[in-house]
Amino acid sequence: MxxxxxxxxxxxxxxxxxxxxxxxxxxxxxxxxxxxxxxxxxxxxxxxxxxxxxxxxxxxxxxxxxxxxxxxxxxxxxxxxxxxxxxxxxxxxxxxxxxxxxxxxxxxxxxxxxxxxxxxxxxxxxxxxxxxxxxxxxxxxxxxxxxxxxxxxxxxxxxxxxxxxxxxxxxxxxxxxxxxxxxxxxxxxxxxxxxxKGFTGLEVTLKGPENDLHSGLYGGAVKNPAMALAQLLATMKNAEEVVTVAGFYDEVEPLSEDERVLMKEAPGEDYPTSTGAPSTISEKGYTAKEHTMARPTLEINGMYSGYQGEGTKTIIPAEATAKLTCRLVPGQDPSAIQDLLVAHLEKHVPEGVTLSITREPLSAKxxxxxxxxxxxxxxxxxxxxxxxxxxxxxxxxxxxxxxxxxxxxxxxxxxxxxxxxxxxxxxxxxxxxxxxxxxxxxxxxxxxxxxxxxxx
CATH class of the missing domain: 3.40.630.10 (Zn peptidases)
Incomplete structure (x- = not known):
C-alpha cells in the first residue's frame, strides 16, 4: 500500500x-x-x-x-x-x-x-x-x-x-x-x-370555465380554479408540517433512537443562515435534521394560474396547476404513495372545478x-x-x-x-x-x- x-x-x-x-x-x-x-x-x-x-x-x-x-x-x-x-x-x-x-x-x-x-x-x-x-x-x-x-x-x-x-x-x-x-x-x-430518500410526484390541474372570465361579472357565480387549488392543497399538510393524506405514514420505517443519536452528533446546517429563510420548521416531534434526513416530505414545487404580468387584470382564470413532489423513506413505495395522493385529491376537490392529474414517471424508492x-x-x-x-x-x-x-x-x-x-x-x-x-x-x-x- x-x-x-x-x-x-x-x-x-x-x-x-x-x-x-x-x-x-x-x-x-x-x-x-x-x-x-x-x-x-x-x-x-x-x-x-x-x-x-x-x-x-x-x-x-x-x-x-x-x-x-x-x-x-x-x-x-x-x-x-x-x-x-x-x-x-x-x-x-x-x-x-x-x-x-x-x-x-x-x-x-x-x-x-x-x-x-x-x-x-x-x-x-x-x-x-x-x-x-x-x-x-x-x-x-x-x-x-x-x-x-x-x-x-x-x-x-x-x-x-x-x-x-x-x-x-x-x-x-x-x-x-x-x-x-x-x-x-x-x-x-x-x-x-x-x-x-426516494422520490415521486404529481402534476395537478383544476379547470373551471372554458376561458378566463371578467371577475366583476362572474365572481360569486363561478368557482375560481386558483382559489380552489389553494383550498385543495391546504388539505394535504397542516401547520405542524404533518402530511394529512390518509395512509401516507402507514409504511414508514420508524426512526430508531440509535439513528437519532447519530443524526444529533452529526454537524448540522444553520438553515436560516444558509438559506435566508426567517426560521427553521420541521415535522412535529422531529428536529430539522431528522426531518430532512429520515422523514418523508410533501412539497409544492410550483404553482401557476391566471395573469402574471405587470399591474392588475381582473379575471377569474380558466385553470390552475401545481407541481407536487414527495421525498420518501424506507418502507414507502412510490406507486402506492401516488395512489394515496390521487385518492386524497379526488376526495377533496372543491365543487365547481374538474381535476386532472399527471403522474411523475421517474420515481425511486x-x-x-x-x-x-x-x-x-x-x-x-x-x-x-x-x-x-x-x-x-x-x-x-x-x-x-x-x-x-x-x-x-x-x-x-x-x-x-x-x-x-x-x-x-x-x-x-x-x-x-x-x-x-x-x-x-x-x-x-x-x-x-x-x-x-x-x-x-
Whole structure:
C-alpha cells in the first residue's frame, strides 16, 4: 500500500492536469449540440482505463449516450468484486455571465478547482480511475476484482440505465457497488452517507370555465380554479408540517433512537443562515435534521394560474396547476404513495372545478444500508485514517435513483463514499471542488481497497 500512496504523492500534479483535461470536455447531456463532446468524454474514460491496465475497457452504445464499461477480474474467484459507478455527463453551465472563470476552462483559485463537473461527478470519478491506475502501475494488480460503469445520462435521469442493468445482469454482477457522487457535511469532516430518500410526484390541474372570465361579472357565480387549488392543497399538510393524506405514514420505517443519536452528533446546517429563510420548521416531534434526513416530505414545487404580468387584470382564470413532489423513506413505495395522493385529491376537490392529474414517471424508492455493515465501517475507518478525524454518519434528503436500482436488481450493498463539500455549488455557476479533497479522497480509496481485500 505504501508504494501506491507514494506514487499518488509524486504524481499529484499529473493527476490534477489529467482531471483538467477531462473537465475541459463540455459533456452536457441535455444539449444535442454537445453530442460529439459526450462521446469524447466517454472515450477519455475508456482510454484511461485501457492505459491503466484494465483487461477490458470499451464504450457500449445505448439508445442515448454511450456507457463506458471496464473490468479487471484477475484477483481470483475468492476475492470480492466491486462495481464502481459514476457519470461523465454534466449540467449545462448557464447562466454563463455568473461564472468568474470559463466553465470548461478549469482553474484553481484559493485551493479549489473551478469548472463544470469538478465535483459532480467528473472530479470524483477521476479519483477512482487514478487510484486504480496507481495500483496497476506500482503493484501490477488490484486488491480485488473491479468492474467500472460510467454513464453519460445521469443528468437527464439515467434514461436507459435501468433497462441496461436489467438486461445485462451478468455483466454488472458484483458483491457490492461503490459510488462517489455525494459529499461531506463540511470540508475536512469525514462523512458516511448510509441512506437516501426516494422520490415521486404529481402534476395537478383544476379547470373551471372554458376561458378566463371578467371577475366583476362572474365572481360569486363561478368557482375560481386558483382559489380552489389553494383550498385543495391546504388539505394535504397542516401547520405542524404533518402530511394529512390518509395512509401516507402507514409504511414508514420508524426512526430508531440509535439513528437519532447519530443524526444529533452529526454537524448540522444553520438553515436560516444558509438559506435566508426567517426560521427553521420541521415535522412535529422531529428536529430539522431528522426531518430532512429520515422523514418523508410533501412539497409544492410550483404553482401557476391566471395573469402574471405587470399591474392588475381582473379575471377569474380558466385553470390552475401545481407541481407536487414527495421525498420518501424506507418502507414507502412510490406507486402506492401516488395512489394515496390521487385518492386524497379526488376526495377533496372543491365543487365547481374538474381535476386532472399527471403522474411523475421517474420515481425511486428510498435506500438505506446498516451503518454497522462491515463495508460501511471500513469506509469510515479509511476516512478517519486519511482525515485524522472520526467520521459522522448521516442520511441525505436527496435521491439518487440508480442506488435503489442496484439494490432492487442485484440485492447488493451500495457504499456511498463522497468527497464533495456544501460549498461546491453543484448545478450552479462557479461549481468547484477542494483540491485537498481530491488528493485526500484518493488516499482514502487506497486505504479502503486494502481493507476490503483483507475481509477475505
Amino acid at each position: 505504501k508504494e501506491v500512496l507514494d506514487y499518488l504523492e509524486k504524481t499529484q500534479t499529473t493527476h490534477l492536469e489529467e482531471l483538467k483535461q477531462f473537465l475541459h470536455i463540455p459533456s452536457v447531456s441535455t444539449d444535442s449540440n454537445h453530442k460529439e463532446d459526450i462521446r469524447k468524454a466517454a472515450q477519455f474514460v475508456a482510454d484511461y482505463l485501457k492505459e491503466a491496465g484494465f483487461t477490458r475497457s470499451e464504450m457500449q452504445e445505448t439508445p442515448g449516450h454511450p456507457l463506458v464499461y471496464g473490468e479487471w477480474m484477475e484477483a481470483g474467484k475468492s476475492a470480492p468484486t466491486v462495481l464502481i459507478y459514476g457519470h461523465y455527463d454534466v449540467q449545462p453551465p448557464d447562466p454563463l455571465d455568473q461564472w468568474q472563470s470559463e466553465p470548461f476552462a478549469p482553474e484553481v483559485r484559493e485551493g479549489r478547482l473551478f469548472a463544470r463537473g469538478a465535483s459532480d461527478d467528473k472530479g470524483q470519478v477521476f479519483m477512482h480511475l487514478a487510484v486504480l491506475k496507481a495500483f496497476l502501475k506500482t503493484t501490477g494488480e488490484l486488491p480485488l476484482n473491479v468492474k467500472v460503469c460510467i454513464e453519460g445520462e445521469e443528468e437527464i435521469g439515467s434514461a436507459h440505465l435501468y433497462d441496461i442493468l436489467q438486461q445485462r445482469k451478468e455483466q454488472f454482477q458484483a458483491d457490492f457497488v461503490m459510488i462517489s457522487d455525494s459529499g461531506m457535511v463540511a470540508k475536512d469532516q469525514p462523512t458516511i452517507l448510509y441512506g437516501l 428510498a435506500y438505506k444500508v446498516s451503518p454497522d455493515h462491515p463495508l460501511i465501517q471500513h469506509a469510515a475507518a479509511s476516512l478517519t485514517e486519511t482525515f485524522a478525524k472520526e467520521a459522522v454518519f448521516v442520511r441525505m434528503g436527496g435521491s439518487i435513483p440508480v442506488v435503489e436500482w442496484f439494490d432492487a436488481l442485484y440485492q447488493i450493498p451500495v457504499v456511498l463514499l463522497g468527497f464533495g463539500t456544501p460549498e461546491d455549488r453543484l448545478h450552479s455557476p462557479n461549481e468547484s471542488f477542494p483540491v485537498e479533497h481530491f488528493h485526500k479522497g484518493m488516499q482514502t480509496l487506497v486505504h479502503y481497497w486494502e481493507k476490503v481485500k483483507n475481509m477475505q
